[in-house]
Amino acid sequence: MVASLDIYSSDLISMLFNSFSYIAFFCIVFAVYWLMPDKHRRLFLLLASYFFYMSWKAEYGLLILALTVVNYFLGLKIGNLLEANKEKAKKWLQVGLVFNLGCLCFYKYTNFLIQSLFAAIAFGGNISHIKALEAAQSPALNIILPLGISFFTFEFIHYIVDIYRGSKPVKSPVDFALFASFFPSQIAGPIKRFQDFMHQLEEKPSLKREYFHEGMFLIMQGFFKKIVLSDNIGVLVGQGFNNLASLSLFDAWITAIGFTFQIFFDFSGYTDIGRGSALLLGYKVPENFNLPFLAHSLTNFWHRWHISLSTWLRDYLFIPMGGSRGSAWQTRRNTFMTMVLGGLWHGADWTFVIWGTLHGLGLILSKEWTDFAAKQSFLAPLRRTKVWHYCGVAFVCLFICLVSIFMRAPKLEQALCLVGKFFGIGTNIDVPGITGAVTTSFLQSTIIYTLPVYLLYAFLHQKYLTMQKSGQTLLPAPISALVNHWQTSPALQTAACLVLAVFISGMAPSQLSPFIYFQF
Numbered sequence: 001m002v003a004s005l006d007i008y009s010s011d012l013i014s015m016l017f018n019s020f021s022y023i024a025f026f027c028i029v030f031a032v033y034w035l036m037p038d039k040h041r042r043l044f045l046l047l048a049s050y051f052f053y054m055s056w057k058a059e060y061g062l063l064i065l066a067l068t069v070v071n072y073f074l075g076l077k078i079g080n081l082l083e084a085n086k087e088k089a090k091k092w093l094q095v096g097l098v099f100n101l102g103c104l105c106f107y108k109y110t111n112f113l114i115q116s117l118f119a120a121i122a123f124g125g126n127i128s129h130i131k132a133l134e135a136a137q138s139p140a141l142n143i144i145l146p147l148g149i150s151f152f153t154f155e156f157i158h159y160i161v162d163i164y165r166g167s168k169p170v171k172s173p174v175d176f177a178l179f180a181s182f183f184p185s186q187i188a189g190p191i192k193r194f195q196d197f198m199h200q201l202e203e204k205p206s207l208k209r210e211y212f213h214e215g216m217f218l219i220m221q222g223f224f225k226k227i228v229l230s231d232n233i234g235v236l237v238g239q240g241f242n243n244l245a246s247l248s249l250f251d252a253w254i255t256a257i258g259f260t261f262q263i264f265f266d267f268s269g270y271t272d273i274g275r276g277s278a279l280l281l282g283y284k285v286p287e288n289f290n291l292p293f294l295a296h297s298l299t300n301f302w303h304r305w306h307i308s309l310s311t312w313l314r315d316y317l318f319i320p321m322g323g324s325r326g327s328a329w330q331t332r333r334n335t336f337m338t339m340v341l342g343g344l345w346h347g348a349d350w351t352f353v354i355w356g357t358l359h360g361l362g363l364i365l366s367k368e369w370t371d372f373a374a375k376q377s378f379l380a381p382l383r384r385t386k387v388w389h390y391c392g393v394a395f396v397c398l399f400i401c402l403v404s405i406f407m408r409a410p411k412l413e414q415a416l417c418l419v420g421k422f423f424g425i426g427t428n429i430d431v432p433g434i435t436g437a438v439t440t441s442f443l444q445s446t447i448i449y450t451l452p453v454y455l456l457y458a459f460l461h462q463k464y465l466t467m468q469k470s471g472q473t474l475l476p477a478p479i480s481a482l483v484n485h486w487q488t489s490p491a492l493q494t495a496a497c498l499v500l501a502v503f504i505s506g507m508a509p510s511q512l513s514p515f516i517y518f519q520f
Contacts, residue, residue, distance in 0.1 A: 015055045016514055017273040018226050025052065030280055034207055042174055042201070045182070045281065052183040053147070060146050063103075068180045070099060071156045072173055078160060079169035089164060096160040104153045107145055112348035147518060148187040150345060152180055154312055159194050161316060167195060175201055182285075184277040188270055188517040190286040190308035197283070205282025218276030220497045220504075225269030227504050231513050233262045241408065244417050252421035259408045260401045263516050264292070267306070270515045296392035298359070298366040298399065313342050332367075336360035346407065351415055355406040362399055 015022050029048045033041055054061040074096040081089035159179075163169050170176040179197050240247060240255030247255065271288040278285045286308050295301035302310045318338040324331040336357075343356015373379050382388050402422060409415035 015052060017270060018223060018515075026277055026280075033281060038204060041205075042178055046174055046178045049178065049181040049183040049186060053181060053186060056147050057144070063146050063149070064152060064181055065177075067100070067103065067152070067156060068177050071096065071159060071180075072170070072176045074099075074160050075163045075169040075176070076171075078163045082164065082166070093160055093164045097157065100153050100156050100160075104149060107143060107149055109344075109348045110143055116350075151189045151191055152186065154191050154309075154316075155180060155194070158191070158312065158316060162194070170194065170198060182278070182283070184274040184281070184283075185285045188267070188274075188515060189306075190271060190274070190288045191312050192285055192308075196286075200283050207280075207282055211279045211282065215276040215279030216497055218272045218279065220276075220501065222269040222272030222274075222276060223504050225265040225272060226515070230262050230265035230269060233258050233265070234513065237262050237408070241410075241414065241418070244414055244421070247418070247421050249421065249424050252418060255418065256401045256405055256422055260397075260404045263404065263407070264289075266516045270517065293397055293400075294393060295396050296389050297370065298362045298396060299370075301396050301400065302363070309342070309345075313338050317341060332364045335363050335367075339363060351406045351409055351412055354412070354415075355403055358403045358406070362403070 292305035339360030
């Protein structure tokens with residue numbers, strides 16, 4: 001069996017954020033947490049987090065416990081040695097990095113390495129390149145990929161590195177274990193920074209009214225994104241990938257664009273539910289998305305998409321490799337290597353390596369083009385226009401849709417097939433096939449009505465928040481007053497949650513589906 005996570009296994013349905021079991025679990029945790037004395041809350045939340053994680057598979061608890069214990073003592077050791085003997089502290093840091101990355105590599109990449117080795121042998125025997133890379137018949141070990149290991153391993157690495165850089169280690173084992181296992185962000189992030197989390201622990205979280213209303217709305221918004229938008233769009237995307245050979249040009253574009261929106265709503269929906277759950281417990285976790293499809297360049301896209309990962313890669317990979325301190329060539333090299341490794345972090349498969357490679361090349365070419373255009377005086381008037389800006393937005397969206405094919409396709413051969421059809425190779429411009437076969441009334445409602453309305457809401461809401469922070473008042477006074485009233489009115493917020501609940505119950509697919517990022 002390949003070392004992978006079957007995200008469609010019935011064993012993984014029990015405690016999904018979008019399941020009734022999670023809602024029941026969270027309601028119990030919420031009630032007990034706020035009713036008990038403050039001195040017991042951290043320990044209770046720690047136990048609840050372990051219960052949540054072990055509900056998927058009991059053995060998972062032993063893994064995160066072992067990693068927590070080792071990194072707790074590593075942090076103390078590095079912190080104690082830092083002033084007396086920095087060289088020894090550095091050696092202990094290296095031990096910690098080898099330990100954490102070793103665990104991640106064993107669980108996530110052992111079978112990938114075995115398959116790649118046998119693929120190289122097969123390729124030497126004149127088997128086609130694509131089939132060699134896929135290594136369909138190569139042996140593999142029975143290794144189960146633990147949920148969330150990619151995320152909490154990065155949190156442990158961040159912790160010991162920042163201790164070495166001068167941050168104070170966490171003295172309380174309960175506090176440190178809670179940082180590592182905090183269930184609202186445990187499975188798929190956002191990747192937390194321990195300094196922010198510990199600061200909130202020191203302030204003794206309280207149930208603020210604004211936290212409650214914002215948390216409830218975030219949870220309902222997350223359900224809406226996941227169930228109404230992502231899961232329904234996923235029906236269309238699944239049909240496309242299951243019928244690649246017969247796709248028309250129009251179908252290929254719908255499939256690629258559909259998956260891009262599917263994964264955005266799926267992952268940002270998960271983040272919303274996690275952030276909302278954390279707020280209801282008195283904690284804030286980082287925001288992970290900021291309207292990424294309005295990015296005007298690929299660099300800007302990575303400032304808006306999966307923000308906690310992109311900042312982690314910048315701080316703990318790109319900068320340690322040299323960042324932009326060296327020559328232009330070294331900077332481009334560091335950018336490229338960061339994105340290739342970021343792609344490999346997403347999944348142990350050549351499709352993810354290609355996905356990271358394309359993003360690395362895209363960032364380099366985007367930077368080169370920006371530098372070139374800035375030096376051309378004849379382009380200066382055009383660069384200040386809206387046309388220039390929105391051409392950049394259109395290019396980024398097209399690039400992301402195309403590259404995302406490699407993230408969704410189960411095999412490299414299928415990815416290349418869809419890329420070819422995306423450009424019209426092997427297709428005819430004919431009547432759409434898959435869209436006519438699977439588009440039902442609720443799917444039409446999702447794509448034609450619900451999706452544009454939600455995107456418009458998100459755009460206007462983000463614009464309002466941005467202008468509010470900068471002191472601008474570009475929105476008409478009645479709209480500005482309405483948004484202000486919305487933010488301070490529990491009745492309006494409750495009504496909005498009820499409206500979302502109606503949409504969710506009325507447009508939910510018949511089958512519950514896990515979050516896509518669980519497999520990463």
